[in-house]
Amino acid sequence: MLLHEHLPHGLRQKLRDEGMVLREECMGSHHEQLDLSLRLEHHPPGQPSALVAYLDYSLYDGVPSIQMIRCLRPRRGWATVLVEHLQRMNPNCGIRWGHLVSPEAVAWHASLSFETTDSVHKADFERLADLEKEKAAASAVICPGGVFDPTAWSPELAEKQLRLEDEIDGLRWTLRDRQPTFKRLRLPEEINSRPDKTAEANPAPHHRKKSSP
Ligand SMILES: CC(C)(COP(=O)(O)OP(=O)(O)OC[C@H]1O[C@@H](n2cnc3c(N)ncnc32)[C@H](O)[C@@H]1OP(=O)(O)O)[C@@H](O)C(=O)NCCC(=O)NCCS
Numbered sequence: 001m002l003l004h005e006h007l008p009h010g011l012r013q014k015l016r017d018e019g020m021v022l023r024e025e026c027m028g029s030h031h032e033q034l035d036l037s038l039r040l041e042h043h044p045p046g047q048p049s050a051l052v053a054y055l056d057y058s059l060y061d062g063v064p065s066i067q068m069i070r071c072l073r074p075r076r077g078w079a080t081v082l083v084e085h086l087q088r089m090n091p092n093c094g095i096r097w098g099h100l101v102s103p104e105a106v107a108w109h110a111s112l113s114f115e116t117t118d119s120v121h122k123a124d125f126e127r128l129a130d131l132e133k134e135k136a137a138a139s140a141v142i143c144p145g146g147v148f149d150p151t152a153w154s155p156e157l158a159e160k161q162l163r164l165e166d167e168i169d170g171l172r173w174t175l176r177d178r179q180p181t182f183k184r185l186r187l188p189e190e191i192n193s194r195p196d197k198t199a200e201a202n203p204a205p206h207h208r209k210k211s212s213p
Helices: 009-017 078-089 103-111 122-142 155-174 188-193 197-201
Strands: 020-030 033-042 050-060 063-071 114-118 181-185
Touching: 009 020, 009 188, 020 078, 033 078, 050 078, 063 078, 078 103, 078 181, 122 155
Parallel strands: none
Antiparallel strands: 020 033, 033 050, 050 063, 114 181
């Protein structure tokens, strides 16, 4: 699948100028997991095309996990283009990075810019915390100082406790593998649109202009 219509204008233009095509392939699927590959190819006019970089990843429960990233024409920003695209396509979750063992992969990851962002589950985590407080308050009425007080007990209070427990259990189950915030890769179009004095003084390396492929 060709992805160019999903790209920001500047990147689409850069790819066109450099004769690059970005596309995605589905390599397989099993047990609700999709194995996908983002592939960047150089298509020079009248010559055979060549693979420039690829990012193999799996998608499970909506979360992308990098399996392998490789650039065959290094230090031109192409690996960064791929991973930024992955984040752009999955705006509501953090990327799982796997083991970046090679020294160049570690240096590359260190060059990327991240920010902590609220996840779509943040409000549910807050609701869970409120319910737990409410449940603790109800328990404190029935068991002041940790001792059951039969005179404080009432059917209404017992019903309230049951309702709170039900809702708490439901939310805990829904949120079991979720986080209230996640670490998101900052995208160049966002970095450029923010008046950030430090970024101006010390531009992120992967947003420098790259030359020929
Ligand atoms: C890691 C890898 C994917 C990076 O690809 P790339 O296209 O060269 O990366 P980029 O051009 O986007 O690099 C962006 C920045 O990362 C840093 N960086 C990348 N490679 C680096 C290296 N070898 N040494 C130091 N810094 C490096 C630099 O800051 C670079 O910006 P600059 O070139 O303007 O200085 C590539 O080196 C590779 O394919 N390595 C072999 C496979 C591998 O180890 N994969 C990871 C295991 S999953």
